[in-house]
Amino acid sequence: MRRLTAVLVASLLALVISTGPAAAHAKLESMTPADGSSMPAPPTKVVLTFNEPVGSNGTQIQVKSPAGVNVATGAPQVLDSTVTQPVGAMIEAGRYQVEARVVSADGHPITVSASFTITHAGHAPDAPPVDPTAQPPSNSNTVTVVAMCLVMLVVVALAIVIVRRRPAR
Numbered sequence: 218m219r220r221l222t223a224v225l226v227a228s229l230l231a232l233v234i235s236t237g238p239a240a241a242h243a244k245l246e247s248m249t250p251a252d253g254s255s256m257p258a259p260p261t262k263v264v265l266t267f268n269e270p271v272g273s274n275g276t277q278i279q280v281k282s283p284a285g286v287n288v289a290t291g292a293p294q295v296l297d298s299t300v301t302q303p304v305g306a307m308i309e310a311g312r313y314q315v316e317a318r319v320v321s322a323d324g325h326p327i328t329v330s331a332s333f334t335i336t337h338a339g340h341a342p343d344a345p346p347v348d349p350t351a352q353p354p355s356n357s358n359t360v361t362v363v364a365m366c367l368v369m370l371v372v373v374a375l376a377i378v379i380v381r382r383r384p385a386r
């Protein structure tokens with residue numbers, strides 16, 4: 218009899234543990250850019266879509282560059298079941314890791330771990346415009362940096378032209 222009681226208690230506990238919290242927690246349904254995807258141009262935002270509305274308090278999203286720099290800028294915007302995180306310039310090509318902490322409707326936090334890869338580095342948008350009439354700076358390091366920026370600008374411009382020229386699907 219004691220054994221039967223123990224088995225009953227154990228089954229009840231198992232039932233509560235397995236059906237209780239799991240049913241109520243938000244789950245990531247999709248991400249834009251898609252988890253595991255690879256693209257040439259850096260996105261300007263990361264959008265997480267969950268299977269149910271999530272809370273706006275306590276939401277934290279980090280988008281880490283291959284070197285570990287967080288490129289997320291500003292607060293994530295929560296609208297029903299989607300969370301939009303603006304991201305700044307992605308000046309490194311490679312894999313970006315998305316680490317999100319989102320609060321489920323029942324108040325419990327969940328964490329999301331996903332990633333995407335960009336094959337072409339972006340360019341810092343707040344870089345000063347290049348003045349073609351400017352005197353070449355005396356510092357050779359500065360010249361190198363400016364030259365690299367110019368090359369990046371050309372690459373990005375080319376990428377935009379190529380993407381625009383592709384016929385619509």
Ligand SMILES: [Cu+2]
Binds near residue numbers: 238241321324
């Ligand atoms: Cu919960």
